[in-house]
Each structure stands twice: as structure tokens, then as C-alpha cells.
Amino acid sequence: MPSILGSSSSGLVRAQDALDVVGHNLANVNTYAYKKVRLVYEGRPMPQVDPDAARLGVAEATQDRIFSQAMVQITENPFQFSIEDDAFFRLQDYDGTTVYSRFGNLETDSAGNVLAFKGRLLQPPITIPALWTQPAIDEAGVVSAIDLNGERQNLGQLTLAKFPNPQSLEALGDGLYVESANTGGITVGSGGSEGFAALRPGALEGSNVDVAEEFTNMIVAQRAYAFAAKTFSVADQMLALAANITQ
Amino acid sequence: MIKGLYSAFTAMEAAWRYQDVVSNNIANADTIGYRREFATQESFADVLLSQSTPVAAPLPIRIQQIVGQIGTGAFVSGFATDFQAGVSLPTGQELDLAVNDGFFQLESPDGTIFATRDGRFDRDGNGDLVSSHGYYVLDENGQHINLPPEAVSVAVDGTIAVGGNEIGRIGIVDFTPNQLTRAGEAYFTAQGPGQPTIGSPGLMQGFLEGSNSSVVEEMTSLMAVQRAYQANQAVLAKLDGTLDLAAGQLGTL
Numbered sequence: 001m002p003s004i005l006g007s008s009s010s011g012l013v014r015a016q017d018a019l020d021v022v023g024h025n026l027a028n029v030n031t032y033a034y035k036k037v038r039l040v041y042e043g044r045p046m047p048q049v050d051p052d053a054a055r056l057g058v059a060e061a062t063q064d065r066i067f068s069q070a071m072v073q074i075t076e077n078p079f080q081f082s083i084e085d086d087a088f089f090r091l092q093d094y095d096g097t098t099v100y101s102r103f104g105n106l107e108t109d110s111a112g113n114v115l116a117f118k119g120r121l122l123q124p125p126i127t128i129p130a131l132w133t134q135p136a137i138d139e140a141g142v143v144s145a146i147d148l149n150g151e152r153q154n155l156g157q158l159t160l161a162k163f164p165n166p167q168s169l170e171a172l173g174d175g176l177y178v179e180s181a182n183t184g185g186i187t188v189g190s191g192g193s194e195g196f197a198a199l200r201p202g203a204l205e206g207s208n209v210d211v212a213e214e215f216t217n218m219i220v221a222q223r224a225y226a227f228a229a230k231t232f233s234v235a236d237q238m239l240a241l242a243a244n245i246t247q
Numbered sequence: 248m249i250k251g252l253y254s255a256f257t258a259m260e261a262a263w264r265y266q267d268v269v270s271n272n273i274a275n276a277d278t279i280g281y282r283r284e285f286a287t288q289e290s291f292a293d294v295l296l297s298q299s300t301p302v303a304a305p306l307p308i309r310i311q312q313i314v315g316q317i318g319t320g321a322f323v324s325g326f327a328t329d330f331q332a333g334v335s336l337p338t339g340q341e342l343d344l345a346v347n348d349g350f351f352q353l354e355s356p357d358g359t360i361f362a363t364r365d366g367r368f369d370r371d372g373n374g375d376l377v378s379s380h381g382y383y384v385l386d387e388n389g390q391h392i393n394l395p396p397e398a399v400s401v402a403v404d405g406t407i408a409v410g411g412n413e414i415g416r417i418g419i420v421d422f423t424p425n426q427l428t429r430a431g432e433a434y435f436t437a438q439g440p441g442q443p444t445i446g447s448p449g450l451m452q453g454f455l456e457g458s459n460s461s462v463v464e465e466m467t468s469l470m471a472v473q474r475a476y477q478a479n480q481a482v483l484a485k486l487d488g489t490l491d492l493a494a495g496q497l498g499t500l
Contacts, residue, residue, distance in 0.1 A: 004263070004270040011274035038338075040455070041278040042379055043432025045353065045361045051284075051326065051429050055267050057274035059432055062367070062379050066340070164396035165370040182372045184396065224277055227462050231270045234473050238266065241480045242259070246487040 003055050004235040010057030011228025014041055017061045018221035025209045032073075033103035033175050034207040038064045039217075067166050070208035072200060078136035079106045082205040085197035087160040088177065089141070090123040090188070091116045098123050100161055102205055103175045106143075108135060114143055114156075117174055126156035139198040141191040160196050162187045252490075255483040261323055262476035268326050269468045272460040280365030280433035281458035282330055283465075286323035330424055333364075333459040335451060341398055342368040342376070345456040347449025349419040350441070352389070353382040353434075360385070362422060362441070364456050365433040370394055376417075387418040401452040419448040 021039040028034040044059035072082045081104035083089065088100035099120075107115045112128040114135070115121060128135055132145040132153075141158030163169065164184030169177040179186065191199035268284050275281040335345050344351070344366035353361040361382065368384055371377045376384040376392040383391045392407065392415050400408050405417035420441030427435040 004266045007267070007270045007274045011270075014274075040367055040379075041275070042365060042367065043275070043278055043281060043434055045355060045359075045363070045380060045382065045434040046431040047355075047359050047361070047436050052264070052267070054429065054431070055271035055284075057271060058278055064340075068339070162396075164374055165372070167369055168372075182370070184370065184372050184374060187396075220277060223462075227273050227276070227466065230466070231273050231469060234469055235266065235270070238263070238473060238476050241477060245480060246484050 003053075004231065007055055007057030008228045008231035008235060010059075011231065012225060014058040014061045015221045015225035015228060018217065018224070021063065022214050022218045022221065025214050026211070029207055029209045029211060029214075031175075031207050032105065033070070033101070033205045034209065035068075035070075035102075035171075036066050036207070036209045038066050040064065064167055065169070065171060066208065068208050070206045072203045073206050074203050076202050078134070078201055080104055080204050081106075081137050081141075081199045081201050082203040083160070083197070084200055085162075086166060087162045087189070087196055088166075089116075090159045090161055091176075092121045092123045092125070093172070093176065094120065097178070099172060099176045099178050100169070101175050101177070104137075104199070104204060106135070106137060117176075120176075122156075122158060124156070124159070126158075128155060137199070137201050139191055139201065140193075141199050157190055158199075160189050160191060160193075162189070162195065249490075252483060252486050255479045255486065258479040259476055259483070262472050262479070265323055265472045266469065266476075269465050269472065272465045273462055273469070275432050276458050276460045276462045276465070278432050278458050279367055279455050280333070280363055281460060282328050282364075282429075282433065283458070283460035284326045284429075285329050287325050287327050328424065328427070328429060329459060331459045333457040335454045336457050337453060338455050339453045341452070342370070343453055343455045344368060344401060344417070345451045345454040346419055347451075348446070349421040349444040349448045350435070352385040352418050352420060352441075353378050353380075354385055354391075355380075355382045359436065361430060362420070362427060362435045362437050363433055367455055385418045387416045389418065392417065401450060403447050403450050405448060405450050417450070419444055419450065421445070 018039050021037050025036045040062050041058050042060045042062055046054060067086060083102050083104065088102055090098055091101055093099045101116060103117050105117060108128055109115055112130060113121060114126040114128065126143045128145045132147050135143065135145045137143050137158065142154050143156050143158065144152050144154045147153050163186055165182055168180050168182035170180045171177055187195060189196040265286055272283045332347065346364060350362035350364060351366055353363055355361065367379045368376055369379065371381065374394050374396065376394055378384060386392045395409055397409050405419050406413055407415045407417065421444045422437050422441045426438050430436045
């Protein structure tokens with residue numbers, strides 16, 4: 001079969017990938033600390049191929065996570081914070097592995113453990129003693145609460161992490177990330193320590209999805225899909241002629 | 248009459264090949280750094296097949312040996328790469344680079360050097376500048392480029408600087424089109440050394456260079472070739488009808 005069917009179907013599949021990415025980004029336009037995904041069509045380097053055998057359409061659609069800073073939304077909740085540079089804070093996934101997040105919404109459970117999104121412990125964990133009230137976090141990431149004598153006591157400090165190559169962090173869902181082979185050496189610090197910006201209490205980071213950009217990508221992908229479909233239909237008509245070659 | 252049958256057949260074969268190229272151009276209309284292929288046309292005399300071919304391997308040659316000298320009917324003789332620049336797309340990413348003139352040099356793990364205009368680069372785990380496939384981007388001396396964890400700025404001539412201190416320079420070289428062999432959609436392997444670009448390579452940080460394939464132009468070719476295919480099929484069907492008369496009804500007269 002001629003490779004026109006292969007290359008046009010690759011166009012269909014890749015355009016579908018692009019629409020999936022747009023859909024995912026648009027669904028998260030109001031998700032706190034969501035980082036958008038960018039899809040790029042790319043070729044694949046293949047030395048010494050016969051050019052007639054190499055026309056297989058789009059080779060790869062690579063997805064990059066774009067960690068650009070999003071708009072910060074003021075919440076006035078003292079137990080929430082936003083990270084003002086490209087750092088992440090450290091927490092534990094349910095199985096105890098260290099993971100990283102930027103969604104600075106803290107809660108406590110009945111045992112007084114300070115929890116991040118969906119009940120995950122911080123790394124290292126911080127616990128608020130029973131009956132202490134008004135938990136808060138400050139610019140350095142120090143978690144405090146008011147004790148039984150009415151005095152505010154420090155209970156522990158949130159740790160931050162930075163990577164030379166955050167683009168290669170692996171996304172686990174729930175706004176969590178984990179290192180991959182290409183992330184590079186981790187630098188651990190805290191809010192306001194050397195190389196780290198101070199945290200901003202009482203705020204949450206929004207989503208960095210730009211709706212106008214996503215709609216542009218959607219139109220481009222939709223048109224690419226239509227062109228690939230048209231190519232496919234032309235190939236089909238030509239095959240029909242070939243099948244009835246003497247009619 | 249039989250010769251005409253083969254002419255029509257060869258043209259239909261050529262149409263399929265042409266469509267493969269055109270559909271690949273359409274599929275890659277959004278591929279970073281893609282360079283389109285176009286049909287090269289030669290004069291009619293050039294596509295006449297030679298009588299004296301000693302080794303008869305490809306089908307057109309075998310046909311030619313049976314039927315004698317004919318026009319092949321092929322309306323394209325081969326395909327060449329169009330090296331015109333694509334549009335620059337702003338992305339705002341630190342390590343997305345586009346050049347106006349020349350090619351980046353990539354080194355694969357097996358040591359093959361590729362020339363490309365796909366500047367979607369990144370750091371690897373050691374801080375080396377790599378392409379999206381993990382191939383090393385080479386500097387002006389053919390060495391790997393190690394980047395510090397801080398943000399870098401890349402100047403129009405490829406100079407990489409961190410906080411005003413120069414730390415290296417991306418190698419950008421130019422080739423004549425006939426030095427380059429296609430090696431994937433946006434990649435080439437080069438015969439012989441490249442030359443430095445004449446004047447500034449015009450490198451832009453935060454941009455990627457798109458494909459140089461224009462869907463409108465390619466769709467037009469697709470339709471035109473489809474019709475050429477259809478016309479040759481009609482000729483073939485008519486010739487078949489004529490042969491049917493000759494073979495089936497001539498004897499009954």
C-alpha cells in the first residue's frame with residue numbers, strides 16, 4: 001500500500017493528540033497551581049534512510065510541561081501560600097515517597113497532622129498538638145499555631161526544592177511531580193533562604209493556562225485534522241480507481 | 248497501442264509517488280523545522296529510458312526492454328528538498344532556539360552528526376544542552392555544551408551567557424543544498440564540512456522555526472496529481488477496451 005495512507009493517518013492521530021492536550025489544558029484553566037502542557041510536532045533523526053521509505057508523516061508529538069509562573073490569587077487564608085519562584089515544596093505521597101508540588105493549600109486531620117492536597121503528609125511531617133488553634137504559615141515556611149496559653153508557637157518548617165531542569169519532572173497527577181533521570185541535582189532550601197524566594201502566605205497560585213493560546217492551538221489542530229482527512233480521502237479515491245483500473 | 252498502456256501505467260505509478268511526498272508535506276505542515284520536498288521536472292528527452300541498460304532490475308526498465316523506447320509518461324523525475332525558511336513561532340521558552348541562516352549540529356549517541364533547524368533544546372541530567380531526542384547540541388568547536396542551572400541568555404550569534412558572563416557559543420554552520428541528505432523530517436546528514444554562515448546566523452531565543460510546507464500549495468498539488476492519476480486511468484481503461492475489441496471481436500469478422 002502506498003505510504004500516503006500512513007502519512008495522512010499519522011496526521012490524524014497527531015492532530016487528535018494536540019486536541020487532547022488543548023482539552024486537558026482548558027479543563028484546568030481554574031485549577032490551582034496547574035502547569036500547562038505544550039505539544040510540539042517533531043521529526044525523528046534517522047540516518048541513511050531511503051527517502052521513499054521515510055515519508056511516514058509526523059514522527060513524534062512531544063509534550064513539554066511549561067512551568068511558567070501563574071497569576072497569584074489572594075485568599076487571605078493564613079494556612080495557604082504561593083511559591084514565588086520556580087521552587088516546589090516537598091511532601092510525601094501515600095506510599096511514603098518524596099514528591100513535589102506547588103499547590104500550597106494546607107489542612108489538618110483529626111490527629112493534628114499538617115496535610116497537603118488530598119491528605120498527603122509534608123516532608124518532613126509537621127504535627128499540631130491537640131487543641132492548638134489558628135494554624136498559619138509564614139514567609140519562611142514556618143508552620144505555627146496558638147497553644148493552650150494563647151501564645152503562637154513554631155512547630156516546623158516547610159522545605160522547598162529546586163531542580164536544574166524542572167521541565168523533565170514527571171507529573172503524577174493531583175499537581176504532584178517526581179524527579180526523572182534528567183531532572184539533575186536537587187537543591188533543598190526553605191522560603192527566603194539562599195537561592196529561594198520567600199513564600200507568600202494568604203495566597204494561592206492559579207493556573208498558567210492561557211485560554212487565547214489554547215483556542216489558537218485548537219484551531220490549528222482542527223485544520224490539520226481536516227487536511228489529513230482530505231488527504232486520506234484522496235488516497236481512497238485513487239485506490240478505488242486502481243481497484244477498477246479498466247473501468 | 249500497448250506502448251500507450253505502459254505509458255499510462257508509469258504515469259499512475261509516478262502519481263502515487265508524488266502523492267506520498269505531497270501527503271507527507273501536508274502531515275508535517277506543523278512539524279518544527281520540517282523542510283518540504285518538491286518534485287523536480289526534467290525535459291521529456293531526459294526521462295526516455297535507455298535501450299542499453301545492462302542490468303534490468305526496476306520495473307520501468309523491464310517494461311522498457313519489452314516494449315522498446317517510449318516516453319515513460321512520468322511527469323516527475325525525482326524529489327528535492329526545499330530549504331526555504333519556515334515561519335518563526337514565539338514560544339517564550341528559555342531553550343527554544345531558531346536560526347535565520349545555517350543549521351544546528353547534533354551528535355547522536357552513536358556519533359552521527361545531524362544538521363537541523365529544529366531548535367527545541369533542553370538540559371539533560373548533567374546540565375548538557377541536548378535536543379528533544381537527547382542528542383548533544385555541539386558548540387563552534389564540535390564539543391558538548393554544559394549549562395549551569397541558572398537561566399541563560401543566547402545572543403543572535405549563538406553566544407550563551409549567564410548573568411553577562413560568556414560560557415560558550417552554539418555552533419551554527421551552513422551547507423550547500425547538495426551536501427545535505429535527508430535523515431528524518433527535520434534532520435539532515437552532511438557530506439563534507441560546513442562553512443560558517445555569511446554574516447549573523449540571526450539566532451532567536453524563545454522562538455521555534457515552523458515547517459516551510461504550505462498546506463494551500465500542497466493541497467493544490469494533491470488535487471492536480473489526483474486528476475492526472477484519474478486521466479491516466481481513463482486512458483488505460485480506453486486502451487483496454489480497444490484491446491478487448493482487437494482480441495475478442497477482430498476474429499469474428
